[in-house]
Amino acid sequence: MTKAKQGLDKNLSGVVDDLAQSAVNSHQAQQLQQDRNDRRHQDALNHDSSTDLEHL
Template sequence: MTKQKSPDKNLQNVAKDLDRNSVNSHNAQQLQQQVNDHRHQDALNHDGN
């Protein structure tokens, strides 16, 4: 196995998501939509077609 030189990016993202506290359900929905938008844009950017 290879030695990991830097912290796991997935774990960093999970920790960052857990640090976010939503004020109410609307704010929670807005935060989740922002995450979804970033993931969608990332998928579009990596689409090779």
């Protein structure tokens, strides 16, 4: 298991390392792009401000 550097978020450091990779071939490039898209989609879901709670 890796340790986070002092004062840095371990999860965020892992994401930065993943995004900094360069692809070796087209298949790996597609996989890396899909990982980025998945992160963006999950981030959008996490920040969704639903207003469909007026029935409560």
